[in-house]
Amino acid sequence: xxxxxxxxxxxxxxxxxxxxRKFTEHNQxxxxxxxxxxxxxxxxxxxxxxxxxxxxxxxxxxxxxxxKKSA
Numbered sequence: 001x002x003x004x005x006x007x008x009x010x011x012x013x014x015x016x017x018x019x020x021r022k023f024t025e026h027n028q029x030x031x032x033x034x035x036x037x038x039x040x041x042x043x044x045x046x047x048x049x050x051x052x053x054x055x056x057x058x059x060x061x062x063x064x065x066x067x068k069k070s071a
Contacts, residue, residue: 005066012069019065026058
């Protein structure tokens with residue numbers, strides 16, 4: 001995610017607790033989504049949509065932090 005910010009991400013993961021928490025939460029959601037997709041069924045479709053929406057929101061928030069910190 002965001003290879004152009006790789007160095008800043010590494011720095012923020014150790015120096016900014018809020019960023020680190022959001023980054024970890026995004027990665028955990030990503031793993032959960034991948035796991036659910038491998039066992040995909042119509043019962044899980046609505047849960048997947050919710051998780052993907054949360055993941056997208058986190059990604060947008062992470063990007064906004066990165067954009068501001070790199071300015």
